Amino acid sequence: xxxxxxVVVAGVHNPRQARVLEGETSLSxxxxxxxxxxxxxxxxxxxxxxxTGSLSSDLTYELGLGPVWQxxxxxxxxxxxxxxxxxxxxxxxxxVVAAGQAGVYTERASTAPWTRPNHEFVAPYxxxxxxxxxxxxxxxxxxxxxxAEQMATVAATVRNNGHVHPDAIYxxxxxxxxxxxxxxxxxxxxxxxxxxxxxxxxxCAIVLAxxxxxxxxxxxxxxxxxxxxxxxxxxxxxAPAWDLRGRDPDGIPNGYVGRRAxxxxxxxxxxxxxxxxxxxxxxxxxxEIIRQFEAFGFCGEGEGGPFVMDGTIGPGGRFPxxxxxxxxxxxxxxxTSQLLQRVIRGVQQLRGTCTTMQVEGAEVALCSGxxxxxxxxxVLLLGRERP
Amino acid sequence: MSPESAPTGDxxxxxxxxxxxxxxxxxxxxxxxxxxxxHELVYQRCDACKRxxxxxxxxxxxCGARAxxxxxxxxxxxVYSWTVVWRPQQPSFVVPYAPAIIDLDxxxxxxxxxxxxxxxxxxxxxxxxxxxxxxxxxxxxPYFRPA
Numbered sequence: 001x002x003x004x005x006x007v008v009v010a011g012v013h014n015p016r017q018a019r020v021l022e023g024e025t026s027l028s029x030x031x032x033x034x035x036x037x038x039x040x041x042x043x044x045x046x047x048x049x050x051x052t053g054s055l056s057s058d059l060t061y062e063l064g065l066g067p068v069w070q071x072x073x074x075x076x077x078x079x080x081x082x083x084x085x086x087x088x089x090x091x092x093x094x095x096v097v098a099a100g101q102a103g104v105y106t107e108r109a110s111t112a113p114w115t116r117p118n119h120e121f122v123a124p125y126x127x128x129x130x131x132x133x134x135x136x137x138x139x140x141x142x143x144x145x146x147x148a149e150q151m152a153t154v155a156a157t158v159r160n161n162g163h164v165h166p167d168a169i170y171x172x173x174x175x176x177x178x179x180x181x182x183x184x185x186x187x188x189x190x191x192x193x194x195x196x197x198x199x200x201x202x203x204c205a206i207v208l209a210x211x212x213x214x215x216x217x218x219x220x221x222x223x224x225x226x227x228x229x230x231x232x233x234x235x236x237x238x239a240p241a242w243d244l245r246g247r248d249p250d251g252i253p254n255g256y257v258g259r260r261a262x263x264x265x266x267x268x269x270x271x272x273x274x275x276x277x278x279x280x281x282x283x284x285x286x287x288e289i290i291r292q293f294e295a296f297g298f299c300g301e302g303e304g305g306p307f308v309m310d311g312t313i314g315p316g317g318r319f320p321x322x323x324x325x326x327x328x329x330x331x332x333x334x335x336t337s338q339l340l341q342r343v344i345r346g347v348q349q350l351r352g353t354c355t356t357m358q359v360e361g362a363e364v365a366l367c368s369g370x371x372x373x374x375x376x377x378x379v380l381l382l383g384r385e386r387p
Numbered sequence: 388m389s390p391e392s393a394p395t396g397d398x399x400x401x402x403x404x405x406x407x408x409x410x411x412x413x414x415x416x417x418x419x420x421x422x423x424x425x426h427e428l429v430y431q432r433c434d435a436c437k438r439x440x441x442x443x444x445x446x447x448x449x450c451g452a453r454a455x456x457x458x459x460x461x462x463x464x465x466v467y468s469w470t471v472v473w474r475p476q477q478p479s480f481v482v483p484y485a486p487a488i489i490d491l492d493x494x495x496x497x498x499x500x501x502x503x504x505x506x507x508x509x510x511x512x513x514x515x516x517x518x519x520x521x522x523x524x525x526x527x528x529p530y531f532r533p534a
Contacts, residue, residue: 185474
């Protein structure tokens with residue numbers, strides 16, 4: 001029996017995302033997200049008996065959910081996995097995973113201030129996310145000859161997905177060519193500005209439910225086929241080396257963080273990369289897409305650069321990526337909501353309700369979160385067919 | 388670095404001004420910063436498995452032994468990976484600067500920054516040597532210069 005046979009993704013919701021959400025707070029965004037996801041599932045707040053996510057304590061109080069099972073798993077896929085396990089083990093029936101962020105980071109003179117390391121061995125060297133991920137990308141370029149054009153192809157593909165998406169913060173900003181990407185100013189070599197995630201405000205929520213609690217869902221149910229999370233250490237405190245390993249000198253290096261998680265996810269699902277129809281990959285920086293295709297086994301080591309060329313990852317390609325525009329163009333609402341939004345887009349793809357970049361007949365979606373520059377990478381497999 | 392995106396300014400890599408925020412040592416990293424103030428680069432070596440360990444550890448990250456002994460590095464190594472930051476992470480930093488991971492000859496890696504050359508000189512495999520520069524509160528920060 002599949003461990004998540006009785007766990008259905010019942011509701012999802014993205015409230016409005018924006019560079020700045022005037023008048024909103026993180027809590028108000030998360031409340032809108034939660035209520036929207038419950039409405040999407042045809043459920044009421046009184047049906048909720050579990051909640052997780054970074055604002056779970058406030059949401060429990062403000063929405064009057066208590067007494068309720070509550071956790072604070074924050075980072076997207078781990079929170080979804082926790083909620084799914086909670087239901088699969090019979091400990092909860094309807095669990096909300098919510099995130100929201102607004103009015104938190106107002107320091108516009110700095111780059112991605114929430115990633116500024118408060119750590120003595122990296123802070124004095126002016127590190128921040130783009131530099132962390134650049135050190136990973138540069139090593140791969142050195143080892144395998146990965147090119148600026150290959151990385152820019154990723155960025156153009158993701159940004160063009162956002163360009164046509166009416167709810168994306170950067171809707172209508174494109175279209176972008178590879179040359180446009182390469183002509184944008186350098187932020188942290190090899191990353192040009194248009195190869196980096198935006199910074200914005202926003203939120204989202206997902207409702208998971210035991211299948212027999214939602215027999216009359218207003219839309220196609222989506223199922224959790226498998227998933228796992230990989231962690232190497234705390235983000236942005238230690239040198240992000242490609243070859244960083246744990247105790248096992250022959251173990252998977254940080255450069256391929258996510259590989260163990262992908263193997264476990266595929267094993268639980270009884271599937272492999274060839275069974276995936278759409279790749280909702282986390283896109284903090286262009287190179288991370290190339291790296292994840294290698295880490296997850298879609299191509300061989302060092303083959304990720306050529307793999308993303310020739311239309312494979314674009315509209316109508318074999319493995320369309322990040323179809324709403326992702327962190328580069330849809331939203332990057334701070335620490336956690338963008339990590340959950342890859343899962344939401346995967347659900348929308350499998351429901352067949354995307355108004356743009358719908359992958360026709362999509363049966364299996366792979367969603368991810370994190371990256372090697374941050375020493376973590378998570379994988380979730382979703383499907384239309386009950387496992 | 389494509390020419391059209393290069394700022395018109397200088398592309399020489401120099402140490403940051405001493406006004407950047409100083410490090411905030413912990414109790415087990417204090418020996419590192421005390422040595423740095425004397426312009427000595429140190430690391431830990433595991434008495435049991437001989438692994439070179441950095442940044443400062445409580446137990447050996449490979450074998451778990453608690454007996455870690457501070458040792459002095461010759462400060463020579465090669466660039467393992469590098470980047471050039473063109474937009475400062477915070478206003479006290481002067482761009483461009485070049486964070487890099489250095490492979491020290493003693494067998495460990497550390498994050499630092501490369502100075503004393505131009506952006507175009509940066510490369511994986513570049514031989515470098517440590518050089519200390521002052522920051523606030525009496526601290527000295529190791530940088531690496533082409534050797």
